[in-house]
Amino acid sequence: MSMDPEPPRDPLAPGPDVEAESARGGVPADQQEVAAPGVPVVEHDRSHVGEPIPLHGRREDQPRVLNVVGTRQRKTDGLEKSVGRARYTDDIALPGMLHGKILRSPHPHARILAIDTSAAEALPGVHAAVVGAEMPTPFGIIVWTPDEQALAAERVRYVGDAVAAVAAVDEDTANRALELIRVEYEVLEPILDPRESARRTDVQIHEPKKPGHNGNVSKMVKLEFGEVDPGLAASDVVVEGEYFFEGTTHAPIEPHCAIGQWEEGGAPGGRLTVWSSTQVPHYLHRELARVLELDPARVRVVQPPVGGGFGGKSEPFDLEFCVAKLAMKTGRPVKILYTREEVFYAHRGRHPFHMRYRVGATADGRLTAVDARTLLDGGAYSSFGLVTTYYSGQLLTAPYRIPAYRFDSTRVFTNKPACGPKRGHGSVQPRFAFEVTLDKLAERLGLDPIELRRRNFMGEMTRTVNELRITSNGFLQCLESVERASGWKDKFRRMGFGRGVGVAGSCYISGTNYPIYPNRLPQSAVQLQVDRSGRVAVFSGASDIGQGSTSLVAYIVCEELGVPLDYVRVLPSDTDFTPVDLGAYSSRVTFMLGNACLDAARRLKALVQEAVGEEWGIPPKRVLLAGGRAMDGADTGRNIPIAEAFRLAEARSGTLGSVGWYHTPTDVHGEYRGGTIGASPAYSFTAHVAEVEVDPETGFVEVKTIWVAHDCGRAINPTIVEGQMEGSAYMGFAEALMEEHVFKDADHGRAGLHNAPSLLDYRIPTSLGTPELRSLIVESIDPEGPYGAKEAGEGPLHPSIPAIANAIYDAVGVR
Amino acid sequence: MKELVTLRVNGDVHETAVPTHFTLLETLRYVLGLTGSKQGCDKGDCGACTVWLDGVPTLACITPVWEAAGLDVTTVEGLAGLRTPPGVPHPLQDAFDVCGAAQCGFCTPGILMSGVALLEENRSPTRDEIREALAGNLCRCTGYTKILDAVEMAAARLRGEVVSGAGAEP
Helix, strand or coil, X not given: CECCCCCCCCXXXXXXXXXXXXXXXXXXXXXCCCCCCCCCCCCCECCCCCCXXXXXXXXXXXXXXXXXXXXXXXXXXXXXXXXXXXXXXXXXXXXXXXXXXXXXXXCCCEEEEEEXXXXXXXXXXXXXXXXXXXXXXXXXXXXXXXXXCCCCCCEECCCCCEEEEEEECCHHHHHHHHHCCEEEEEECCCCCCHHHHHHCCCCCCCCCCCCCECCCEEEEEEEEECCHHHHHHCCCEEEEEEXXXXXXXXXCCCCCEEEEEEECCCCCCCEEEEEECCCCHHHHHHHHHHHCCCCHHHEEEECCCCCCCCCCCCXXXXXXXXXXXXXXXXXXXXXXXXXXXXXXXXXXXXXXXXXXXXXXXXXXXXXXXXXXXXXXXXCCCCCCHHHHHHHHHHCCCCCECCCCEEEEEEEECCXXXXXXXXXXXXXHHHHHHHHHHHHHHHHHHCCCHHHHHHHCECCCCEECCCCXXXXXXXXXXXXXXXXXXXXXXXXXXXXXXXXXXXEEEEEEECCXXXXXXXXXXXXXXXXXXXXXXXXXXXXXXXCCCCCCHHHHHHHHHHHHHCCCHHHEEEEECECCCCCCCCCCCCCCHHHHHHHHHHHHHHHHHHHHHHHHHHHHCCCHHHEEEECCEEEXXXXXXXXXXXXXXXXXXXXXXXXXXXXXXXXXXXXXXXXXXXCCCCCCCCEEEEEEEEEEEECCCXXXXXXEEEEEEEECCCCCCHHHHHHHHHHHHHHHHHHHHCCCCCECCHHHCCCCCXXXXXXXXXXXXXXXXXXXXXXXXXXXXXXXXXXXCCCCCCHHHCCHHHHHHHHHHHHHCCC | CEEEEEEEECCEEEEEEXXXXXXXXXXXXXXXCCCCCCCCCCCCCCCCCEEEECCEEEEHHHCEHHHHCCCEEEXXXXXXXXXXXXXXXXXXXXXXXXXXXXXXXXXXXXXXXXHHHHHHHCCCCCHHHHHHHCCCCCCCCCCCHHHHHHHHHHHHHHCCCCCCCCCCCC
């Protein structure tokens, strides 16, 4: 993390009046200066201001005793992972399975003139080769920006772009076959610097969408809320700064892996099964059907346990299409396992952001206005970039009350691996810039930085300046919690030269109200099936990437139906058998899957309560299900084993099963273009205090401790919540001080080559380098979350980085 | 080209033909079907492939299979039963579950091999000694806190102390 060395531009210089448009290429080519201050062009109608805050289906009308939720429990898949029994994708071997390999471009930018795979196909042991022309349908995780192909057919846009694939009897033969593929390239000039990409019109990384537009611009968003310029002009103090946030990557320990299997015969048309380490089986299902031109009913995606994702496996990749196509061509199962180097080039990680912030405040520390300009380095493809560009501005508007806010964000293409969503998608970078700015403001005003944040707290059941609905909000308790636990008052500005503490806050979404392809279907669903033995099977479409979604549904079933944890079996994520859940991204799972499971469990519970109530001649509500028994709430001595209660219910209403689902609210966002992006059913809040020691001679920074207070609504399993908080804080710490996803330019080797595509060179923290992480759970009990729960997986990453930066300033007075 | 190699893994002797360039990890995973040991980097950076050779933690992904011939190979599948009755998880495996030390679980087998090796030598390790012993194993999920907690819990159990576990006993 470092400051941008470029001198600040005149913030008040007039800029061209540009047209904001939702798709790539919406910027006139003669507009040289991107991200310029200009007249905000999206007029919006703040239609909801002053209206009551809508609430949907308040789920906890009165406090109730919880037996399982809120307690520390084992995970349903914990032991199978620790005894080595869990079978990840690469642990699966199918009879007759072939091994695939992908040929990748050595050039950052080139036109493909010809590909000849004949010599490779003639090699003994090679069963098939595939090139881009065989899978021409473009795809993209965002339906409005399909700019990728399974294999590049005409043009490659980064070193590592896939151009061909082979399937052979073993990996060695497949690797030899790749060497025999002849690709004729016309090398094109690459653009690696985002500022250059924004300026250049002679080199176009993608074709302009309309004549006269700049194909290097992926997305522009300009939004203004309230009176920003008058607000800044009337401020007692304005702090302005430029910030640069370097890109980072996810580096899950499991490399991406996929297996394709094609079954021909029987019904005409065949059946495709793909096992993949994906975070988004449903989207993969859709895209496989589209690109391979198959009926979706003939495509099955199975997600084995995933060895970490962090956003890096949340869209389809070349390997999934290739294993499918190669399996279809050979009639044999085909596996492709990325090398670690391929994982680095697949990327889709944190965008590098060039940011400039102007933030005004009154003399007593109340924020007046925020003006943000951001240039996002998107890499070669759109990926989630449309959303990232919105998130770069939309998610900054809580937990502080900001009366006026303008952001102006532009994402450009460069000839590097595409950036995408990494834990805290699009909002970690602006949060860094903003929270450092708040620290500067506090110093200018002579205020304690925690007090400054407290004074600007927006409250709960309110709306942000950009009209996001905020329900529960435990940010104040988070601040108090880290202030107390860290001993802040005795440390801030009192630790002596070389040691210091810093604070930062943040908020994050619990999923997004609008899925990434428009539809009005539920975002998550769960199906339950009960056996006469008392065992409950849960069919859950959710993707467990380590965060515990498989366990989550089991806890909810235990809570509602009173069965012991080991009576619950969860079948996760198999599109042939489990209902649709949109995937493990945007911190949506606990909130949405949890509500879906709660819905299913309560439907089933009602059947059991009615049957037992009828049997005992008491009102159904009096029947409690807990501890493996059904009991009379007025006389708990009267009880029967739960299996017997299930049998009563089965006799009364037929075979026991239920389906539950969750729909997001659609009336809690602003009525302006882009107003739905960033709208979430609930927001989590976090505060960190970091304590550092800085060696003034070497500049070496040691982070001693990070105190992490996080408002997760309710901790359904506190152990898992703490794990998410600690893992997030660790990842933020790593981004602050160690990790850089950078590429060589022509002056430093071969342009477009990754600087450090290995886990040794990229440098992620070990157990020795990771600071003490202290988790402090705050529960605000959200009115719409399952048992009041909100997200915990991404929010707690955000404040690590600015808290460390602010602590370094406290230690040595340098930013 | 393949050659015969004789390996003793978790007490079983396997005579099997492997390509001459195969690593111990490839042989365990793709020839013997012991997929508990993981491949995260295939070049000795991440530690997910850690196994024991004669009790010494070793990176199987950079160990030619021939170097393991004649030695006792122990993998994560061999930990249950080491200090417990057959099939019963090692106290550290159990502590991982109780403490939430395995999130995605992919680094877990390697960390267990390093962690149990430490506990075989030292049943009262300090937190810093645990950190040192696990420094060759990268975890991307946990921030290591719960892993350190789990090793401390397992050490206490191995010392015979009654541990008021965070979760129910299995």
